[in-house]
Amino acid sequence: MTEGKEKVYRQLESNKLLQQIMFRYMLEGHAASEEHNLAWVTSGFPVEIPVAMGVGVSYPEQYGAVVGSQKVGPTVCGFAEDVGYSRELCSYARASIGAALKPEESPLEGLPRPQALLACNNICGTVLRWYDAISEITGAPVYLLDTPPLGDSQPEHHKEYVKAGVHSLIEFLGSTFNTELEEDKLHQTAGRSSTAIRLWTESLEACKSRPSPLNCADRFLAMAPVVSLRGTDYIIDFYEALLDEVKTRVKDGVGAIREERIRLLWDNIPPWFNIFRFFNGLAKKGVVFPADTYTHAWSGAIEGTDLIDSVASIYSNVYLNKGLDAKIDKMCQLIRDYDLDGFIMFSVRSCKRYSLGQLVSKEIVSERTGVPGVVIEGDMVDSRLFNESQIETRVEALLEMLL
Amino acid sequence: MRLVEDLGIGIDVGSTTTKGVLLRNGGAVLASALVPTGRSASDAVDRVLEEIRRSHGHDLGGTPMISTGYGRKQVELSNKSVTEITCHSIGVHTLNPDIKTLIDVGGQDSKVIRIGSNGRPEDFELNDKCSAGTGRFLEVMARVLEVSIDELGPLALQSTSPCSISSTCTVFAESEVIGHIGSGMTPADIAAGIHISMASKITSLARRVGVLEPVCVTGGVALNPAFRKFLSQNLTVPLWISETPQLTGAIGAAILALRQETQTSQ
Numbered sequence: 001m002t003e004g005k006e007k008v009y010r011q012l013e014s015n016k017l018l019q020q021i022m023f024r025y026m027l028e029g030h031a032a033s034e035e036h037n038l039a040w041v042t043s044g045f046p047v048e049i050p051v052a053m054g055v056g057v058s059y060p061e062q063y064g065a066v067v068g069s070q071k072v073g074p075t076v077c078g079f080a081e082d083v084g085y086s087r088e089l090c091s092y093a094r095a096s097i098g099a100a101l102k103p104e105e106s107p108l109e110g111l112p113r114p115q116a117l118l119a120c121n122n123i124c125g126t127v128l129r130w131y132d133a134i135s136e137i138t139g140a141p142v143y144l145l146d147t148p149p150l151g152d153s154q155p156e157h158h159k160e161y162v163k164a165g166v167h168s169l170i171e172f173l174g175s176t177f178n179t180e181l182e183e184d185k186l187h188q189t190a191g192r193s194s195t196a197i198r199l200w201t202e203s204l205e206a207c208k209s210r211p212s213p214l215n216c217a218d219r220f221l222a223m224a225p226v227v228s229l230r231g232t233d234y235i236i237d238f239y240e241a242l243l244d245e246v247k248t249r250v251k252d253g254v255g256a257i258r259e260e261r262i263r264l265l266w267d268n269i270p271p272w273f274n275i276f277r278f279f280n281g282l283a284k285k286g287v288v289f290p291a292d293t294y295t296h297a298w299s300g301a302i303e304g305t306d307l308i309d310s311v312a313s314i315y316s317n318v319y320l321n322k323g324l325d326a327k328i329d330k331m332c333q334l335i336r337d338y339d340l341d342g343f344i345m346f347s348v349r350s351c352k353r354y355s356l357g358q359l360v361s362k363e364i365v366s367e368r369t370g371v372p373g374v375v376i377e378g379d380m381v382d383s384r385l386f387n388e389s390q391i392e393t394r395v396e397a398l399l400e401m402l403l
Numbered sequence: 404m405r406l407v408e409d410l411g412i413g414i415d416v417g418s419t420t421t422k423g424v425l426l427r428n429g430g431a432v433l434a435s436a437l438v439p440t441g442r443s444a445s446d447a448v449d450r451v452l453e454e455i456r457r458s459h460g461h462d463l464g465g466t467p468m469i470s471t472g473y474g475r476k477q478v479e480l481s482n483k484s485v486t487e488i489t490c491h492s493i494g495v496h497t498l499n500p501d502i503k504t505l506i507d508v509g510g511q512d513s514k515v516i517r518i519g520s521n522g523r524p525e526d527f528e529l530n531d532k533c534s535a536g537t538g539r540f541l542e543v544m545a546r547v548l549e550v551s552i553d554e555l556g557p558l559a560l561q562s563t564s565p566c567s568i569s570s571t572c573t574v575f576a577e578s579e580v581i582g583h584i585g586s587g588m589t590p591a592d593i594a595a596g597i598h599i600s601m602a603s604k605i606t607s608l609a610r611r612v613g614v615l616e617p618v619c620v621t622g623g624v625a626l627n628p629a630f631r632k633f634l635s636q637n638l639t640v641p642l643w644i645s646e647t648p649q650l651t652g653a654i655g656a657a658i659l660a661l662r663q664e665t666q667t668s669q
Contacts, residue, residue, distance in 0.1 A: 359611060372526060389473065390531050397488035401524055 032056020033112035064092035068272025211255025261286030413656025416474030419510025444474035494655030496522030565595035
């Protein structure tokens with residue numbers, strides 16, 4: 001492959017389809033808003049329910065990633081800071097509050113205006129106050145699906161509590177959007193969601209191959225539909241195309257990067273404003289990331305005869321809603337299954353829930369797996385918190401330990 | 404005539420000082436230099452190289468060179484740059500192969516490294532986000548107490564009743580020191596409190612990596628006797644200090660330059 005010899009990083013053909021899908025997602029969000037039929041949802045929300053009830057959805061966290069990628073995090077977060085929000089507040093929250101306050105000065109003119117705000121606290125506790133703040137600006141009511149943090153397993157009373165919350169959500173959506181949940185539609189939506197998740201998981205697992213067919217940045221881009229558009233039919237075409245491409249790479253022995261020398265695990269959300277520079281810079285040194293904890297988080301399929309029961313189980317058991325032990329187990333498992341040489345933990349200033357306990361986890365993961373790791377500090381959207389030369393020293397020192 | 408492959412140069416461009424070492428194969432330091440980094444890292448490197456050249460008395464053109472430190476990429480003449488974490492580890496291992504834990508306290512950062520049996524780092528932690536626990540902390544406090552940085556350690560050792568400085572943050576600790584001055588505490592007791600606070604900050608960093616004996620301290624702050632005393636008390640271990648703790652990173656870089664030369668000439 002002549003192109004492989006010239007480029008450090010190999011672009012995916014399926015990215016073109018991805019761009020089309022995300023453009024369609026944006027247009028549909030605006031159309032739904034104009035029809036007074038749009039809800040904003042958090043990334044860990046059981047979106048299959050509003051989708052099955054015909055409610056359009058938009059994701060502020062995905063919008064935060066757009067703000068970060070366009071390198072305007074400090075500006076848009078600054079609009080929220082100007083009215084008193086602390087710099088310590090999550091930068092996804094600041095980006096969406098800032099854009100809601102000044103849409104005309106924000107990327108894509110902000111997210112389309114919502115008629116309801118659906119928050120699930122399985123990813124963090126900030127979402128409730130964040131959506132309350134958006135509610136004050138937009139007037140849209142907030143629905144909180146409460147999923148208390150879990151230990152090793154989900155007790156029956158916990159599941160019953162969450163199920164009651166899902167039933168109450170259905171009532172809330174019914175009265176807010178004048179709609180109802182039809183059993184058939186929920187089955188169809190859950191089926192499409194499960195198909196997309198299965199295809200996505202298969203692509204992720206293909207990265208166990210050497211060389212890895214996907215790098216971190218590939219997965220961070222390709223995850224957008226499975227986060228934002230679960231339950232829709234048109235994302236299935238994309239995940240089929242991606243899987244075909246991944247399988248072809250594996251069959252031909254073609255890796256995501258030109259020369260794979262070191263395989264690392266990535267923990268946490270990426271620095272969206274620096275994603276290509278960071279991962280492609282490491283690719284030049286032969287570093288690939290066949291696995292990460294973030295894109296593996298959307299892996300639970302809604303299945304079985306009692307779908308509400310499945311929703312209560314899957315969405316309570318998400319990665320961030322479990323204790324530190326579960327996170328450590330997951331990292332050790334990924335390091336072993338993907339045959340990784342070390343790991344980088346990104347301590348994200350914004351995301352306390354994800355970053356809490358990383359220093360302790362680092363020691364335990366290293367001890368259990370026998371591979372070294374390093375913690376670097378920064379943020380996913382707010383580039384003011386990213387000191388490139390300090391991060392470079394830490395990462396280079398890790399690589400020197402491995403080479 | 405000199406044999407180029409028998410010599411190696413290590414340059415450590417630190418935030419406060421730039422250090423250079425000319426090493427002979429076998430470990431003998433033939434020449435060394437230390438200058439303030441100031442506002443231009445490349446000027447500081449030029450001055451260090453000129454001093455080494457003058458002291459050695461021979462042209463050094465073609466001598467393998469490795470650079471390290473925060474300004475390592477500013478050294479045009481170096482064959483390669485290597486992080487200060489690896490270079491300090493290699494440097495200490497060369498000087499004392501028994502050392503298992505290295506604590507380096509520089510001008511504006513501090514680091515703790517667990518050294519493997521091959522002299523390479525096995526694990527490390529860095530404090531480089533703020534000046535707490537670095538030489539800068541002591542510089543600020545020395546200025547408040549109107550003594551030079553070299554006098555601060557000996558002053559602290561005269562203390563009979565060290566005062567308490569609860570904050571490790573440079574800015575807040577400075578306010579506390581001013582408060583203690585106002586309440587009539589002696590400069591020696593305040594200076595002792597300052598060193599105890601600094602030692603406690605470094606102790607928590609060290610415990611994150613794990614303190615395996617023997618332990619070594621490097622960097623300019625290792626020259627401060629009060630810091631060594633309180634750190635040793637806090638960690639409850641004796642500390643090994645080389646004769647030239649500031650040159651450790653440069654020595655490690657010079658060793659790597661020599662090894663690189665050996666590898667390429669084979």
